[in-house]
Amino acid sequence: MITRRWLAAGAGGLLAVLAVGLFPANAAAGEPAAKESPKVELVLDVSGSMRATDIDGKSRMAAAKQAFNEVLDAVPDEVQLGIRTLGANYPGDDRQVGCKDTKQLYPVGRLDRTEAKTAVGTLAPTGWTPIGPALLGAADDLKGGDATRRIVLITDGEDTCAPLDPCEVARDIAAQGIHLVIDTLGLVPDAKTRNQLLCIAEATGGTYTSVQHTDELSGRVKQLVDRAATPVVKPVATEGAKSCEGAPKLGAGLYSDRETFGEHRWYRVDVRPGQELRASVSVSADRAVNNDYGVLLRASTTHGREIVRGSEAGDGRTDAISTGLRYPKPETGDEDTGADGKPVAETVCLQVSNSFAAGPSVKTTPGLPVELTVDLVDAPDDASDVASFGLGRGWWLLAVLVLAGFLAGLVWGWISRWRVSVWRTN
Structure with a gap:
């Protein structure tokens, strides 16, 4: 009898231990990752x-060290931070060796x-200024994962x-679609250094x-490190097609x-009755381009009939150009319904075109950065808000102008x- 009681007690204790060990694990497994x-380097x-x-x-080096100490004291706990140097180890005149002098x-x-x-x-200030190799090394240091990644480059001269x-190098990094941003800071920069650092930053959206x-140095670096810890919406990499038929289908995002x-790229969006499509596009000139350029965003049916368009022109004073459009699809009450009981969506073809051009010495690959925003919201209830041939409420203005012109003509x-009658009488 005593033996049975001990066995029962032992079995109960074992079950209790297993319960304590298993249930927290199951609860933890149900929690989000x-x-x-x-990451910042x-x-x-x-x-x-x-x-x-x-x-x-x-000295510039002393100022950088002081700023780094202040920045390191203020780094948020959630940020993973690294430091890479360029020109820190080789003091000689061998250019081939000096241009490899970058180290984490x-x-x-x-x-x-x-x-x-x-x-x-x-x-201590030592050698050459291999900015290109340092950026490649930093991009490699930040590889892996989907977290925000940022390189902060601090230099006093051009490469x-x-x-x-x-x-x-910055354009190639941007073309990889890894959403790595490079911010640049120039210490007492001259014109050439400023232009090069501007180009590096603009190529990656920095x-x-x-x-x-x-x-100024410590404050700006702190700001950039803090910005890395702030949640941001990352664009989803996509690849437009040469025609609507084979274009990728996009949702809101x-x-x-x-x-x-000068290329045309196509995308598709499904718009249900009662929804309004709002789309905008930005094309960035991340290299030297000729003045006078433009961007077109055009919505059309799958049969090629234009619904509405947006366009914008530039003259070289900005590095990015944007335009947008709206297409409300009203509910008529007699729409076909699908298997889910919802009205069948209309496929709208979005065409993005640009008229950028560059001189013969400018590289054309990779292409210019394009950022496309798609949103689907409830369409307006007022029929006057619905776009008619792309004019929307412009029809009211057109009607008023026509009527005013007619009345003015009569008067x-x-x-x-x-x-004339008075002149003849006299």
Whole structure:
């Protein structure tokens, strides 16, 4: 009897242990997966020119170190941060060796502030300025995962390792569709440096900042690191077709693509009765282009009849050009219904075209960055809001103008006849 009681107690205890061990695991399994941490890599120029003493009476290197210490103290806990240098190790004159001088100083991951500060404190202005290789290395450091990724490049001069053009490197990174943003900061930059850093930033949707003081540098880098921790909507990479028939079908969302000079790309969107399609497109000039260009966004039926269009022209004063359109599809009450009981959707073909052109020395590949936004909302109840041949409420204005012109013609005709009759009488 005693043996049975011990066996029963042991079995009960075992079940209790299993229950305690299993149920939390099952609960944890039902929880959503942890969100990936954003990644940032700071790329610092440690070339010989950083010895110049023109930032608040200190050398550029000293200003950068002070700013880095302040930035490292303020990095949000959720950000994985790394540091890469360029021109920090080779002091010689061999260009081939100097242009490979880029190294990860601190690996991308959870930040140990003391270790990172110690690593930065050992740096001294040394060698060349291989910006292109450093960007390639930083992009490789940030590979993997779907988290926000950002490179912050801090330099005081333009790249000295052509023909590997850092601007072309940035375009190639952008063309990979990995949504990696490069922000650039120029320390007391000249015109050539500014233009190159602007090009790098614009190619990936980043920003360029000119820095003259230490507090400007630390403040801007802090801002960019904080921005990486802020949730953003990432465009979904897609590839438009040469005709509507083979075009990808898009739902509401933000999409990115590449379009060569003068190209037409097609996409499809299903619009149900009672919905309004709102679409906009932006095309960025991420390289030198000729003045006078434009972008067209056109909605048409699958049979080619144009529904509505939006267009915009530019003259070289902006780096991006945008346009949009709206197409409300009203409910008529006699629509066909599908198997789900909902009205059958109309397939609308969206055509994106550009009229950019460039000189013979400008690379045409990869294509220009395209960002397409598609939204489907409830259509307006008022019939006057429904677009008729693309004019929408413009029909009211047109009708008023026609009526006003007709009445003005009658009045003017009556006055003219009256003046003629008076002249004849006299």
